[in-house]
Amino acid sequence: MMKGFIRNSRRGPAHSWWVALGLMILLTACTVKDSDGPVGSDDAVGPAQSGHGDWQVPGLVDRSGAPIEVKKPGPATGRTLDVTNFGADPAPDSHDDAAAIRKALDAAEPGDEVVLPAGTYDLRSTDPADESANIVLRSGVSLRGEGRERTVLLTSLNGEDDSRVIRGSGVHDVIVADFTITSRHNGPLGDDPDDGDVGGGPMYGIHLGAHKGKGSSRVLVENVGIRRFERHGISVKASREVTLSGNYISEATAVGPGGQGYGVAIEGSADQHDPDAANDSRHNVVIGNTFDGRHLRHAILLQFPTHNNLVAENTIVGSYLDAIDLHGEGEYLNEVRDNTVIGGQRAGIALGNPGGSKNKHDASGPGNWVHSNDLIGNRQGILVILGTPETLIEDNRITAGEDSKAGIDVRNAPGTELLGNHITGGTDEFWAIRLSKDRGTDGRGIGIPSGIRIKSNVIRQAGNGIRIDAGENLSMVENVVDGIDGAELRVADGIEMSQSARRSRAQTKKVE
Template sequence: MAISLMVLLTACNVAESEGLVGSDKAVEPAPSASSDWQVPGLVDRSGAPFKVPTPSPATGRTLDVTDFGADPNPDSQDDAAAIRKALDAAKPGDEVMLPAGTYDLRSTDPTDESANIVLRSGVDLRGEGQERTVLLTSLDGEDDSRVIRGSGVHDVIVADFTITSRHEGSLGDDPNDSDAGGGPMYGIYLGAHKGKASSRVLVENLGIRRFERHGISVKASREVTLSGNYVSEATAVGPGGQGYGIAIEGIADQHEPDAANDSRHNVAIGNTFDGRHLRHAILLQFPTHNNLVAENTISGSLLDAIDLHGEGEYLNEIRNNTVIGGQQAGIALGNSGGSKNKHDASGPGNWVHSNNLIGNRQGILVILGTPDTRIEENRITAGENSKAGIEVRNAPGTELHGNHITGGTDGFWAIRLSEDRGADGRGKGIPTGVRIERNVIRQAANGIRIDAGKELRLVENVVDGIDGVKQRVADGIDVSR
């Protein structure tokens, strides 16, 4: 997988299906400071395609953890210490191997009481298959507990096993329940150390379940690739950061592209999520930028499946994902947060294109002042409970191009513009400077509805075979054609 992924990452400026930089279409720079990035996706500061590096496979020794005292039989005493011994004995270029079996993690690292296992730069950790090798942790609700932690690490592959916990309680199913939980807070946590990011890390073919906060957390890091993982069964989905499948985060209130811990150039590709017990499947948070979320498959989620969390996330590319069902939006930009953690707009210039969105409440939702989003060539199929294919509220400069929308029942609108009531006053406003061009709406319940807005433009849209109303524009709204 690592080799094929590198090939994909080098295929720049070609058709979407052949690379991880995006389509070959020109994308206009988003308005931003000249010292910052200005083009979305996997590009460098000049806008040139950026090849995300992934670690080369190990060329040194293979260290078998059973040679250090680990017992792959279930219900052994503690295998975490033996795994740590193997990691300590390894040198850069070596691989620590976990043969098929179940490894009981009952102790934490002497240098970090929050983690069972601490990664080392240049040393890979690999099992014999996602379903054949299992790490079973005894961590259960401890603050900031992590099964595997990497802080400031580089050139590491973590692959081919499952992380789960001994938690036997119920799984999370109520987004308003702040008391549920159990198991480790994080399955894998990758972060910075003394202000320096983790980088050139590949996490692939892992199963992660029965965790409380994040299955995989990438914090203040860059060039981390998450590929082919399966995430499910969060023990809590309440407010304050519970039940996220994959979370890619910058640092709150830090927008410093030159910082050594600036969050960028991370890739989440080809992962699968069972969203029945996930608050969000994939979440981008704080000023993280120029990341790629592509070719993931998400079956349902309790809130927005792919969520840009309303804290300045900018110039990210979201493409070729499939989101089926779920109780809220397939893809959302901007988030109100809650009474404790108050959010509003995502940042400028995010690019959402070529996704397949089926039976979501809204296929795509942009709110709370999120500016300059490009929404292009998405395929949206409404279901019985769908409300809108694409809904735009206070989202200045949003552009909708070439999207195909179908389906829905009474009350569904393929494209809807409406007033944003804001969140306690944050992000309140109306759609402004929105361009709706060459979208195709066929066999849908209703077409285009504009309830609020100014400086709006409708150009060459196709609206055919509509059961209800093709177009409804509220009185007093001037729409340019």
């Protein structure tokens, strides 16, 4: 049995060994194959849902449930504008290069590409029309460096409200690629998730949003490195058809409450509930990115009623809180698949969130599909709480570590289905699947698991099997539980399981 092969920070050589392995994975994951066109889901299966108009099926589908291809901007067809011809100097510690880059963008027409040759570009000024941003994108004009390790944008922004190195508002058909964004901040990096008074550098590396009620669309951010920022490495708000691919995000300067230290954030608007609106947040793709989570609060976050997005094939090593987080503001019908999450201090993937300073979080929305992920050495592999309904958790591979508490932890999560997951590892305090009462957060989300189906899961060589402390209308059938050090099944007194539960192999060792 694999026990004790990961520890949390500052706890000894096992942790150091596993972090070293995780960082090796990070390094090898930095090179991501280019996608051969728009990204789509292989299948249109998943739980059918209701309550959000005629959007019924999770993932990259249209209203009818048919798979779609997310549109990406095409390659440049016009001129190539070299920023050094507009006065930019790629030598380190030069004069302000931001003005020259803006001149090149202003001179470009749709179809053109602005190129940043290898070097370091000092961004010391902001756009005359927007004091919050060094560079403002234009529709149809791409911005490209000569490689993530060769072209560096070095900003002097340092803690200004809403400051952004690159901003795009209501833009479309734009490629941003092949450079690194960082800052002159030389203070400590974020390491305390309860401290909201530290930070530095820009608030956002890249910020894509709406303009006059119309979101950005058909934007590709590819092979970009982002570090030494305070809030979000890449922020996508009230927009659609934005693809984030092959990026490397690390080193937030703060990880405190109120939105600090997010690697990627895909957001709707707090007051946006109309799927027909031009700024409805949907059909965004976060694929093949790499996150060094040692100084990230969350690596990937979905928030507010954003829906039908895809989060896939990302590699995350460590994070202070839940690595992939549906943040408890009604996020629905999203697909989270084929991600690798290693060594997070909280959940690898979480649906529902108890926090929130300005917006009080609780449940995520219905119909999210979490499948085929590799979750290794996290506190919980998958956590569903606070009334998040009708989540399908399917075919995930969960390997527990010494500090892991649960493979799949379900609380107030009506209609959740656990199908075909494989769970192993852990110590005597670990349970592969656990159902328990949700104590809620400030009175929100209190309840017990209800309508939960646990079918065809395989639990082998684990600390303990299935534990049910609370629940009603529960079904458990055809699960395989063997090679367990502790209890195969523990059901609290007074809980009635459906008749099918008695056919589970786990039922052979029921412990009250």
